[in-house]
Amino acid sequence: MKSLTAAAILSCIAATTAFASETMKAVPADGWTVTNYYKQSVYDTKQNKIGSIDDVLLDKSGKVSALIVGVGGFLGMGEKDVAVPFSAVKAEMKDNKWYLTLDETKDSLKTATGYKYDRDKTTWVLDNSDRTTGVAPDRSDKKK
Numbered sequence: 681m682k683s684l685t686a687a688a689i690l691s692c693i694a695a696t697t698a699f700a701s702e703t704m705k706a707v708p709a710d711g712w713t714v715t716n717y718y719k720q721s722v723y724d725t726k727q728n729k730i731g732s733i734d735d736v737l738l739d740k741s742g743k744v745s746a747l748i749v750g751v752g753g754f755l756g757m758g759e760k761d762v763a764v765p766f767s768a769v770k771a772e773m774k775d776n777k778w779y780l781t782l783d784e785t786k787d788s789l790k791t792a793t794g795y796k797y798d799r800d801k802t803t804w805v806l807d808n809s810d811r812t813t814g815v816a817p818d819r820s821d822k823k824k
Contacts, residue, residue, distance in 0.1 A: 712771075722749055722769065722780045730786040733769075734761055735797070735804070748804060749782070751789040762792040763804065 714736050721732050731751035739745040744766045753759030770781050796807040 716771070716778075717744075717747060717769070717780065720780055722782050724785055725781055725783055727774070727779065727781075728786070730782065730784065730789060731762075733780070737763070737804070748795065749789065751786055760790060760792075760794045761796065761804070761807070762789050763795055 717733050718736050719732060719734075721729050724730050731749040733747050734750045735748035736744055737746040737748065746763045747766055747769055748761050749764055750759045750761050764782060764784070768782055768784075772779050772781050794807040795804040796809075797803075798805045
């Protein structure tokens with residue numbers, strides 16, 4: 681019984697030690713949170729709003745690779761989601777406020793390839809519905 685108790689205690693200590701080694705003593709000084717991007721407005725280079733970030737995509741290593749930007753529409757109706765490289769969005773400060781800017785226009789994004797969120801596959805897939813009918817797709821199943 682003593683050996684069973686000792687084994688249980690040792691395994692708890694080992695598990696605690698392994699878990700503790702996965703934590704950080706300090707966060708990276710140059711790190712930005714996802715909230716600096718997610719649900720934030722995006723502006724063109726002239727400070728005109730062109731859309732908002734609907735999702736942040738990570739690659740397998742955990743690095744941000746793309747942003748899904750919702751453009752057009754009114755109150756979410758008729759909005760089109762497009763993917764832009766993370767490196768294309770720049771953070772700029774103007775009048776003591778941070779702005780996310782993209783060297784694109786609202787019109788150029790409206791003509792870009794559209795995507796829709798597939799809840800079953802938990803990924804973004806091509807949205808061809810607006811290309812075949814000429815009608816903006818229903819976004820009621822859009823990721824929330």
